[in-house]
Amino acid sequence: MTTKNDVAGGDEERSSLCCQVGGKGSDTAGCLPLVDLPSGFFPGDEKAISWKDLLLLAALPALFAIAWSCSDSVCLRLARSVTRLLHGLRPQRYWEFEQIIRDYLPDGSRKDLRDALVVEAAALMHLERFQLLRHHRPGGWCPEVSLAGKDHLERALAQGKGAILWVAFVAFSDMNAKIAMRQQGYGVWHVSRHIHGHLSSTRFGIRVLNPIRIAVERRYLADRVVIDTANPKAAVDRLEELLADNQVVSVTIGPMARRIAKAPFGPGHIPLAGGAPNLALRSGARLLPVFTERGPDGSFRVTIEPPLEPPVDGSREEKIASMICGVSSLLYRYFERLPAQCLYPDIHHTGRRCQALTEASPEADGSAN
Secondary structure, eight states: OOOTTTTSOOTTOOOTTEEETTSOOOOOTTOOOEEEOOTTSSOOSOOSOOHHHHHHHHHHHHHHHHHHHSOHHHHHHHHHHHHHHHHHHOGGGGHHHHHHHHHHSTTTTOHHHHHHHHHHHHHHHHHHHHHHHHTTSTTOOOOOEEEEOHHHHHHHHHTTSOEEEEEOOOTTHHHHHHHHHHHTTOOEEEEEETTTTSSOOSHHIIIIITHHHHHHHHHHOSEEEEEOTTOTHHHHHHHHHHHHTTOEEEEEOSOOSSEEEEEEETTEEEEEEOHHHHHHHHHOOEEEEEEEEEOTTSOEEEEEOOOOOOOSSSOHHHHHHHHHHHHHHHHHHHHHHOTTTOOOHHHHHHHHHHHHHHHHSTTOOGGGO
């Protein structure tokens, strides 16, 4: 998600709340400080290829064989066993997960709890990959997915200004949120980047590996709206056209933007982009948080939450901040209940980098930390 140069507001949309890295900002009741990240904060040009690409490419035949021939319960047991082994041999491999648990869960200082959650979280991520590969099985495959909160979407579309699904990036959201919407007859336009696919960010991976996911996603989408970093305004214009035509657009909750807000998250904060709220304000579309969870029986429940309503009065920045606060509160509720499914490593990683960058600036406002 992005700013005007990436799906929201624009460099021209400054306010007294904007706390630029290395500059002074101000606090206003009910609003979050915003941080303008410098160019180059997020990775730019991709590497040609990596050893992880080669390792995955070599493993794909075996992974496809397991995914096509084994049940979820078998795949999950296998994933747990492998994760326990790797965690024992190289615990630093899972440092990000452990840090999230320690920082944000009330009893996260307990090592036994951290170890158990790390193993389960990593195993569920592996299970999601097995399910992704199973979608390619001859004859097809689809998990059991239900949709709750459809009435919120129907009421939003009844206004004729489209709807924006703000989708939490949890263990099984990438595919199952799209499946649930398609099964209910909705054609969703999903905002993504050219590196989308979650398998690799190298040039080789983007061309060869990531299409494994994208090919399946396309079955359940109206289409993708890909942000071109050289001309991001084209994606913004396309999204506004779709919403004006009363279409459904989905955006993933995350920190990928030039401007982020530090939102309350339990005992701490996480960085979140304001692209989706800004797009909602520009278009008049309702902004609906969406969460996916895996039940004890292995089925999936996708929940569309009530729309995030900005305050009637206040500046544009205050309204964006209000909606970001609203979604961060929902994120934490799901995280407390389902921590193994709701670890947010990318958000936490960006938060640490932003914190370090802000602290490195001698003039940085402490309210932005």
